[in-house]
Amino acid sequence: MIEIVQTGPLNTVQDLGRPGYRAIGVSASGAMDPLAVRTGNVLLGNEQGAAAIEVQTFPFKIRFSAITDFAVTGADGALLLNERDVMAWSIHRAAAGDVLEIRQPRRLGRVYITFSGGVDVPVVMGSRSTTLRGGFGGYDGRPLAAGDALATIPVDGNLPQRAIAVVEPAVALRDFFPAATDDVLPIRAIPAGEHVLFVSDADRFWSQLWRISSQSDRTGYRLSGEPIKPEAPVEMRSHGVVPGVVQVPPGGEPIIQMSDANTAGGYPKIAGVIESDLWRLGQARIGTKIRFVRSTHAEARATEQAVDRYVEDVCRTATMVKRALGIIA
Known part of the structure; x- marks a missing residue:
């Protein structure tokens, strides 16, 4: 279990959304930065759409009740595990009682915490995403609050006890995304x-x-x-x-x-x-x-293909490391 120790407004459980229900007035919801969720999940060996915690108000703090592998992706905030700095875009292992704190990012807006197996909340219309206006999905259809306890989906096997890190998309894909100039x-x-x-x-x-x-x-x-x-x-x-x-x-x-x-x-x-x-x-x-x-449509398609290649590269890298460490055959 994962206990929410400290949180602000509007932090929620999100996955990649629930497409297919717009005809009956249900928005897709899902992560505001889906690439961060996909990357964190692939690092951990999850399905790309496994549910994660989306953090947009800070500080945010959770306590682990059991050994749990996790990754933090998205914004560039300070990450501390038991008051010690840890890297983003990397796998980490928390022991029972460990506390992860995420402080205000320097420039960007949202942080995602993915967990081995994914957050285990009920599937509603094919998704675990929170829809706040509808009051359903995620954790009882509402933002996370201090004292909430989230389960994760059990997984077979173990990840390496050392970090696997990747280059974040903003750097790896800079040839495909126009750079900000003058802010x-x-x-x-x-x-x-x-x-x-x-x-x-x-x-x-x-x-x-x-x-x-x-x-x-x-x-x-x-x-x-x-x-x-x-x-x-x-x-x-x-x-x-x-x-x-x-x-x-x-x-x-x-x-x-x-x-x-x-x-x-x-x-x-x-x-x-x-x-x-x-x-x-x-x-x-x-x-x-x-x-x-x-x-143009051609540029949009080319960029989409580049993003997919990046995610595939992350998957291959994680698989190669686990194979080298004897975790998988």
Whole structure:
């Protein structure tokens, strides 16, 4: 068991989400940084979608009640096991009574703790993810609180008692992701259905700097900047919405739909963030400056393939180390 010793608001259990239920009004939810979850799970030998703890408010502290292998991925916060620094993006072994503390990250927004076997909470509609607005999934459909106890799924065999570490995606994949310049995060997107309705304002959507406002959460990021509006008022029927869609409400400040995205909406869609850039948005804090970069379907596909190769490389590396240590044949 894992006891939650200290936590802040909105820290939850998440996996890679529950696709397939949007038609009945159920959002997919899932980790805001799915690449961090996939990487941590692969390091530990789990299925890529095993449930993890998503931490977005700090400090966060847990106590282990039994020997447990774990990995911490995502943001660049200080990690301490029994008050001693430990590495992120690496496997560690905790003994019964050990305490893991995660302090405020330096730059990024979310930390993920994966455990050997994954967090064992009920599967609801094919997923263990918490859906806060619906009040289901995860740990009783709510954020984690001090005193909560989480079980992990039992696994056969042992991991090496020494660390296996990998290069984090931001470094390993830097040739495929445009670098931030002057603290501005470039986010690639493709023009969406109503892009043409914005006429000259469409150019300003791509050229100006936007800032993630305080009116942002797992459902969506509202952007602050000079408003953009269609050339003429437009009335639209509600239509399906997915993470990455950029809608523009009447006030003119865009909203990027995120992991808990609404399932339908009637605001005009000016763009769609490519799926492979959503994990970088998931790590962006309130106040982060972003600039949209016009992309193509071909670039989006090439980046997605690069991310998949990275995860496969992590899997191969972990397997090779375990084989060299005689843990597997």
